[in-house]
Amino acid sequence: MASNSRHSRTPNAGLASLLEQAKWSRAQFAQIINRIGAEAGLQLHYDQSAVSHWVAGTTPKEQVRPLIVEAFARKLRRPVTHAEAGLPVAASAHAPAGSAVPGSSVTSGVNTFEELVDMGRADMDPSRRSLIAAGLFSAAIVVPLFPDLAHAATPTTAPPGKRTARIGAPQVQAVRTMTDRIADILDELGGGHARPMAAAFLVNTVMPWLKAEAPEGVRSDMLSAASDLVYLTGWMAMYERAHGLGQRYYLRALELAGAAEDHTTYCRTLRGMSLQASNLGYGKRALELADSAAEASPKAGPRLRAFLSGQQAHSAAMVGDKRQAFSRLRETETALTKADNRRESVGGYDATAYLFHTSHVLYEFKDLPGSISALQQSLKAQQKNERQGRVHFLAVLAQRQLELGHLEAACGSWWQFLEDYEHVSSARGDEHFETMQRRLKPYAKTQAVRRLRAKIDEVAVLKG
Template structure:
């Protein structure tokens, strides 16, 4: 074999990104870790790619994603000098019902998590605007299997509420396979059944809400690429059923996913899109959207916008709480969390600690997973300002709840706790916490410990 020709396309993108060889390798490795397949590329590998040696097929999407994140635009295989992907990966998204069936069947078996984890979170994902999806009834095809009515719609709504309760209490690893099986065995057939137009619209709205919830559960497990696919299906179904609320809720959820992964610019774009698409939203939804905009803007270092949006969120929440018989998942505890995140992103660590304490005080005890995540965050920040005893006390509360939850988010919080407390094991309180934690931590989370 002769010497390969230099990859001028990849070289051009590399120059545009302004990276060093080391930075390029680090970004690819970071995305591999995010996907659940840690990599250890270094400068020589990148040098070889630029000289024309073709990266492994499963690494090419990671390289494209790294460049897309840096350049803030999609990057194609051909642009980077790579051969086109296999045909089955380049067909585009399948139809709405077919796509839900594919997603559901992939997710019904929790033992396939290692396979699901290869899905890649993409900042270059094309998100449809409301005018592009509204009223698209042709996205769901009628079948002759059965005829459905409003009682069937109500059953899907009720089941989604129960699944959401299970998710809140026990985590996504428990609830998501159940949701996937329900989607495949019940909801997808309903979507293909014969029904009056009003029933069909209502069923698509109910399916949209379930698809959003299942995507949220996938985020909890760390299966971010699959979560994005569920979110896209939720957007399609929300548009087909003209369900503005679920459309905006889904965009907001996509923004939360992005900001938690550290993609502030993408999170702000999605939060702004959700706010722009919801001019008739009630005060509680406006508070949630403004709070999410504030967190995203703060992560980007835009303090003026962040503080303005937080003020809007506080005003909207005051209106929501003053109305009788109002309800919703965004509550004063959620707002306190957002204010705390803005404080932290803008450098006020102590202020964020007080807000996280306030969020904990206001949070319903049934939200176990949220409690574990945010108490863990509180402990990390208490340790950051040197309050070791307080951090250990907070982590002790986390350990009280952790055995009750099956959650990827919570697993990652516990793994982080082990790493952060290890340097302080000469302290009696820290040592007691560490020993107690070992009793409830799954061995797979300790494989890298000694």
């Protein structure tokens, strides 16, 4: 891709130094920028010559500069600034919305309420959603600490302007009830249907209530309820592969939880951020976030402890820490035996989730048969209405059965996957559908795959 930017006479020593630190060739770096650009919704086609021009002093295009900084931050596992990379920061390219000032808990130039309204309005409008989903996930982002958020100045959590309405406990309960209902829709029909509803409710109802007059206790409860809803919306964005957007929602949820002095939702959200990092393959970052979530909640009840330690087990396995992974699994199992039977729609954790984490840990340590067995047990324990979760579980099970060489069993699991997938709107389900077709190509002439082909074609027509 040719650059239209003007040339500078001064070579970019900062960029050259970072390339040396990262031990990347210029061709490798071009490929990495193209890949990160795809994550951000950009189709880039840079090659070695483009990087050579940058090193020689050409200024990269404005939209590419944040990608360059993020690439080095990921590789070097530390924040990297535009200045360090020898890049100017354009007026429209300050720190991405939701990013934080290194060493600070205060987000840079972001008003929590305004940011949520902007994100929600775009998220509830299908014609605009692709624009907001194009944000870039940052593995090097600084997460605000709970004590700093809880003691932040009032203007960072309360919007300006005259308050013309008054709210009370019924409005708080309405937010919690709607959050539960949206979670149920998510389970049954998928995030493609549930997320626009969450965004619309957030913008049209919750944000005006956050601006309304209220007794201090009610205001704190409303902030807490709103934080739960924003956390759930971020989880759905993550699940729908809009990772940059999901991260922004998570950061806003942390701020609302801090303002409400709600330790539980703060910890749940950190755990969600850990899950997102693990989904993207950042094991070390996932473990850091999972540990931070557990450390921030020393008085957690047994179900929340299980929720947090299960993710710690998964993350520890990703970095090869076998002792810690199995120790955390034992803690999770013990905590679950002490928990009541209440089913929580947000931040809930049960035997299904525990067995799924067990399967992940066993898989990371090359116990493929044990991983498959745990997944099968997890599916048996799953609630009938948790269709979106079952779509994911069955797809993973089929892939692992095929990896073990059990084609017939894999096709059986994929058949069940298709029966649920046809009812669900889910980007992750779409990804699993594509993976299934790709993985089955080498076996197209086998009897098992021929039987499955009619069902695949039928679902493909339904999905358009």
